[in-house]
Amino acid sequence: MLQYAFQRVLLALAIVFVAISALFTIMITLPGDPTTVLLGPRATPELRAAFRANMGLDDPVLVQIANFWGRVLTGDLGMDYNRNRPVAEAVFSALPHTMALVFGAIFWSASLGILLGAFSADNRNSWLDRVTGVISVGFIAAPSFVVALYSLLLFSVTLRWFPTIGAGEPGDILSRLYHLALPSFAIGLAWVGYVARIVRASMLETLGENYIRTARAFGLPRRTVIYGYALRLAILPAVQVLGVGIGGMLSSAVFAEIVFSRPGLGSLIYDSVSGRNYPVVMGSMLVAIGFFVTCALIADLVNAALDPRHRVKS
Structure with missing residues (x-):
């Protein structure tokens, strides 16, 4: 290792x-x-x-x-x-806002995607499986900036459930989370579909493994076999996808930070490119690429730690 x-x-x-x-x-x-x-x-x-x-x-x-x-x-x-x-100073003052936005998107995509994929695999070839498949593909096809705009119009302007702009009051965690919920959901929604489809495919493959058949032969409850044993291994490809998907979420964060008027690396890079401010662009991109590569590296190491077969392949 x-x-x-x-x-x-x-x-x-x-x-x-x-x-x-x-x-x-x-x-x-x-x-x-x-x-x-x-x-x-x-x-x-x-x-x-x-x-x-x-x-x-x-x-x-x-x-x-x-x-x-x-x-x-x-x-x-x-x-x-x-x-x-x-x-x-400019980059590292903006970085925490973008990191919070990306990790919030990962939370939405992982929690909803894994549940949707596991539910779809548990009910494969049924009408529930077909409905979840359509929903997953629909999430994938929805551009993040369109989701951000319509989320802002529906949940902030029309229903007034969430704030329209800003990142919340400094030092107030609840205010920060309240302002973070909607933009992070707009970014993570597209990845819900990816995670759901990958978890479903991986789980169907895992259910055919010998240790799953052995667990069923010993009379373990069906829910325990599926969600206690199969799902643990089936989520490993999703971890890898989310690690690589950090790059896509970072690019989507640019639109979310502009739409919701949030501070962050996306807004900083956009303003710097418009103003041809080379030092700020390069400093921001260095941190953004380093953040993306680090997350992909962590996802790779987590996969290798949970499944030793990845080390042998490499």
Whole structure:
């Protein structure tokens, strides 16, 4: 297990390095001059040249990438020139809001998806199985930004069950959870369908295993066999899918944070890209990609710990 974990950690670090380096290259080679956005159209050529030199934009691409990683390794993500503050301060003040949104979406997708998938497998080939299948596919087909908009209109504007904007009062956990419920549900709803279909398929396969037949032969109750034994192994693929699905939830968080006017990495990246604020974009993307890769790594290690066959395959 230790060797397996070491290999996965090295792979995760390589993925982060390649992804950020490629994104950095794309960012600095895009057409347009960021000094025009940051300094305004009336800035003199001398001021623009000095600003570009200060940001290191005149250096070759490989030099800029090397300088960026050199700063990252020392814990320096750069400066936010728009607000004259460290990028790390802006990123890590927004990160908790996005993490809460993503983990809230995981809660909705895991709890509802596992129950729906297990119920569908328990009633396979019945009309209940067909209904849950249609519901699952419907959840998958619904775009998160559409769900966010209609959830806002229905539950916040029309029914007034949830607040429309904001992240809640600082320090008030109940207020935070109250403001988090609807946007996290809007993100997690699409993944309910994925988890349900995967759990159903995995559970049907697990029910044919020898140890399940043995448990039935010993006369254990049907519910105990299905939900106590089969479901425990059947949820492992769902754990892997949710770990990889963090990336999709992070991209959906951009729409949710804009629709519900929530602070977070999504809003920060959107504003920074619009303003061509390179340091904030790269710092935010580094943290977002690192967060995604870390969650996928944890899901992989959890699967390997629960099912040793994953270590043998790798």
